[in-house]
Amino acid sequence: MSIAKHKILIVDDEPDILELIEYNLNKEGYQVYTATNGQEAVSEAKRVLPDLIILDIMMPKMDGIEACRILRSMPEFKNTFMVFLTARSEEYSEIAGFNVGADDYIAKPIKPRSLISRINAILRRNAQAEEVTENKLEIADLVIDRDAFLVFKKGEKIILAKKEFELLYLLASKPGKVFTRDVILKSIWEDSVVVTNRTIDVHIRKLREKLGEMYVTTVKGVGYKFEAK
Structure with missing residues (x-):
């Protein structure tokens, strides 16, 4: 999809911020839509089905976190990119x-x-x-074959344990997306009562040992993401 066809929804209650972002994104050829609070964001998103939503956190009527939660619960926004834009720098707001x-x-x-x-x-x-x-998945110099449970790096076969493979496949399925520890546990280990956060850390360490350090990035206090560098 070309840049000119990408639709972006900007949500912020500050007119100057909306105008600044809208102006610069329009110059880049994006189709830009705006909303001034979370309620408007949900309605406008359902109307235009944007490719990316930029959400302020602190807004009247409905804040950005609640708007994001509602949108993510809808099937049509499962894969929409959502970015928070905020003046708040506290770590807990990022984690939320x-x-x-x-x-x-x-x-x-x-x-x-x-x-x-x-x-x-x-x-x-x-x-x-x-x-x-x-x-x-064919990303960067990796080929991840789910049917064969095999990974190839620059054509060389890399042998992974089953859970290591599933963890890599999950992260690589959405490059750049941060997967929280809770999401990883539920996706890979489901309801196993013996699995802890330490289990995830061990599997991440094994992936890095076998593939190299460049693919899986730690997001402090949140989880992990795959980066195709």
Whole structure:
């Protein structure tokens, strides 16, 4: 999908912020829509089905975290990229954002050139995700074959244990998306009562030993993400 066809919804209760972001994204060729609170965001998102939503956290009527939670519960927004834009820098607000399904976090004050670069990078992740076939991922120099439970790095076969493979496949299925520990536990180990956060850490360490350090990134206090560098 070309940049000109990408639709972006900006949600912020500060008119100056909306105008600044809208102006710069329009210059890049994006189709831009706006809303001023969480309630408007949910309605407008259902109307235009954007590819990416930029949400402020602190807003009247409904804050960004609640709006994100509601949108993520709808099937049509399961794979929509959602980015929080906020002046709040406390770690707990970032964790809350990732816990309801945010893909990224951009702090105010806004630097237009930096913001555009970040948005372009996020939408490139989406293009990578769209190249994923049902049972095989080809990302960076990795081929991850779900049917054969095999991973190839630059053509060389890498042998992974079953849970290591499932963890890698989960993270690589959405490059750049932060997966919280709770989501990883539920997705990979389901309701096993013997699994702890330490189990995830051990499997991440084994993946890094076998694949190298460059693919799986730790997001402190939240979880992990796959980066196709």
